Amino acid sequence: MDYYYLVEKDKVRSSWAVCTVVKPLAKRARQPELPPVMHRFFGPDPEGVVVMKPQYEGIICKTCGRYDDDTMFAIGFSDPITIRFKGDFGHTEDRVFAISQKFLNTLRQAKVLGFETKPLGSSGWHAMRVTERIDCDESVMELVGPFCEGCNRPERVPGAFTTIGQLTLPAHANTLFTTKRGWAKPVRDRTTFLTQQVVEALKNAGIQGGWCNRLWTSDEARLIEEKRRAGKKWNPPGSIVTL
Numbered sequence: 001m002d003y004y005y006l007v008e009k010d011k012v013r014s015s016w017a018v019c020t021v022v023k024p025l026a027k028r029a030r031q032p033e034l035p036p037v038m039h040r041f042f043g044p045d046p047e048g049v050v051v052m053k054p055q056y057e058g059i060i061c062k063t064c065g066r067y068d069d070d071t072m073f074a075i076g077f078s079d080p081i082t083i084r085f086k087g088d089f090g091h092t093e094d095r096v097f098a099i100s101q102k103f104l105n106t107l108r109q110a111k112v113l114g115f116e117t118k119p120l121g122s123s124g125w126h127a128m129r130v131t132e133r134i135d136c137d138e139s140v141m142e143l144v145g146p147f148c149e150g151c152n153r154p155e156r157v158p159g160a161f162t163t164i165g166q167l168t169l170p171a172h173a174n175t176l177f178t179t180k181r182g183w184a185k186p187v188r189d190r191t192t193f194l195t196q197q198v199v200e201a202l203k204n205a206g207i208q209g210g211w212c213n214r215l216w217t218s219d220e221a222r223l224i225e226e227k228r229r230a231g232k233k234w235n236p237p238g239s240i241v242t243l
């Protein structure tokens with residue numbers, strides 16, 4: 001059996017669930033009681049000012065403005081929600097992994113294990129959290145400072161799981177899964193992995209929005225490295241399933 005990780009297409013337009021984008025007010029109309037602005041983490045959106053909804057204020061680091069995906073998911077999601085993906089899945093700018101109704105129906109019909117969802121307000125989309133959690137070789141991820149003085153999160157976390165040997169594989173053949181440990185990556189804390197059976201269910205249902213990349217065997221990883229040293233970029237056959 002093969003194992004894969006999910007990769008999203010680049011998004012053209014921004015989507016928001018935890019924050020909202022408010023149109024900048026004219027100077028004269030600006031009110032002193034405006035909620036706190038999350039410029040530091042998200043930066044200004046081309047369409048206006050990014051404001052975090054008040055229910056999430058308790059989970060953010062007061063120094064750097066970052067937060068964990070799990071604690072955010074636990075709070076849930078209320079309107080207004082803006083989802084503007086072309087396909088059936090993707091991360092919002094504020095770290096929510098959103099799937100379409102079609103994506104959710106496909107998982108349910110295929111009896112896929114290892115996830116939970118919450119409605120994204122009345123948008124018709126769903127936030128998904130992967131619940132099947134596995135051990136992994138944590139040294140794959142590098143923690144690069146400076147570290148935040150408030151929460152100790154690193155500035156950057158380069159590294160990615162690419163081979164089967166880096167993960168303790170799940171017991172079920174029909175499941176989504178991810179690592180127990182999360183890392184403060186810019187878009188998400190954890191990578192979403194899928195068994196071959198789940199990839200086939202998504203592909204057969206016509207789910208779109210990115211790729212499933214196959215985790216390599218150690219032999220394949222060694223070959224890739226040999227070719228890289230020889231100046232060649234090479235992917236083993238069947239490495240990518242396009243969604």
Ligand SMILES: [Zn+2]
Nearest residue numbers: 061064148151
């Ligand atoms: Zn911090």
